[in-house]
Amino acid sequence: MVTRGFFLVVTSLLVVAVVGSGCAKRPATTQAAAPAPTGTASTTPGSQQAQPGTQAQGPSQGSSMQPPAGTSPTPGTATATPPPRPAVKDFAAVPELQDVYFDFDKYDIRPADARTLDANAAYLKSNPNSLILIEGHCDERGTNEYNLALGERRAKSTMNYLVSQGVQANRITIISYGEERPACTDKSEACWAKNRRSHFLVKPR
């Protein structure tokens, strides 16, 4: 308990340092590297071993949590207001937000899908009190670790497009499901094409 309390204090200090220094050198389209919500720490009680992930935060290189006092996060690892990760189960789909689709092993936004995203962006801007969860998905081809990364890139490029159309980055959270949650389970190109998608969910802010 002493250890956890110490780390919570440290984490708080680091968050303050990040916010206070306003050191966001990346464009606003970059997703914040926020710390894990402290709630996840509760899954690891009682261990004498280090539980690095629950304490580790944004800094990308050579950063140690010990001694962390005075450690300055590497620039570019956080935007001004790092959002905690909202609970996934609180989000729900709305009919106004249409999925967009991708070519095999690609994560660039195709022209027709850009028009879909324009409409999605317009809806989101007219509903400014909603938070957005973008799910990135893959078809079953390829292998699952790579597809987790590919789904992440699809969600990320979708997010970047929405941000470029004026949707606030700090309203958006992304999640990759890789090939784990297909919309369609047949083994055909028509079905695979439906699975290579970004899917949108919202919840009140």
Next chain:
Amino acid sequence: MPFKRFAAAMLLLLALFLVGPWTPAPLLAQGVDVFLNVTGGGTRKLNIAIPDFTVVSGADVQGAGKVVASITGADLGFSGLFSVVSGTTAIPANDPGALQRAWTEFAATGAHAALHGLLSLRPDRLEGEMRLYDLTTPEHRLIATKKFAVPNSQGRRLAHKIADEVVLQFTGELGIADTKIAYVVGPRGAKEIVVADYDGASAVPVTRNGSINLTPVWSPDARSLAYTSYKQGYPDLYRAFPFERRPEQTLAAFVGINTAPAFSPDGKSIAMTLSKDGNPEVYVLSLATGSMRRLTRHAGIDTEPTWAPTGRQIAFISDRTGSPNLYVMDAEGTNVRQLTSGGFHTQPRWSPKGDSIAYTARQGGHNIWLVNVDGSNPRRLTSGGDNQGGTWAPNGRHLAFQSNRSGRWQIFAMLADGSAQTAIATGPAEATSPSWSPRLP
């Protein structure tokens, strides 16, 4: 002991290069299980006789003498080094004459060696003694003996330990029967991690959280598994201790993906893929300090790190040239060079011997391939159905992988030359993402 092992190795060489396939005599073959299941890439095998083990103490109400001998025999057959004849009745205890008569009969049918197991069924434990004989000598010389003890519930483990000791005596390296395979069971959207014996027996759950749990990998001490789970909603990295009453740890729960863990060979670090800085990149987490070091810097996808057994290099996957291929870098993230090109190559797993890297190549379907660490001699090991996720046995002689050749995903194993492909996890559920453990402590 070294002298004995040397002698045993000579016997093995003799058997492999000079002696033809063993054809058991018809008389002996009656009521005998003959394991001729492994072709072993064409190498000749040592013929070993394994009568049912002799119970020297306790009442064998459950037939332990027969069961343990048959499991040891299956292990030795799986190794690809032996042709096993087992299932003959146990040799009476303390009867040297009966022992010599049995060995003489086996030698006459072509056996090169014989394993005599002796079991003591104690109230609190199961003791086993292995006695290994060279049947190519006139006196049927005793090559080696070793005793083991396990809890009563671990008869399978006793059999595996005896098999591994036999392999040690003939090859100079312990066998891999006393290992586990972790894998994922369940359909997409509802995947849980289980741990089974290397042969697929005795599967027990590791996760039961009703979420999606993916890609377990063993720590070098075979005591813990790192894996990705959505149990908190997002793909985060955890570490479980399947053999201990010990809570699991959260390794990484950053914004974005937390995936593809790989323990360093010294167990002090875990390489992983995080996208917290905007893009999937390879990082190394120090377990002692909690420090996180970023190794890759590229706008493309970098993921699936795998350590060289020296700990000095890391292979990984990058799509920086447009599609995923294998790359190698020094463990500090420097000196990046491309190992394969032009493919859709994922799931690299560095051989425990260090000389090659297994990976999955997509050409329509997927298959397991090997490539030398200098990028030379890429070769396909599997065919038929879709084959993914190769994982090395600790001796570098076997690989397990997932295949849907039977109509659903199952775990298969093969020798590292692609021969002897057999299903090892054949339950009704979809089974994927195997990870072969190091030798158990």
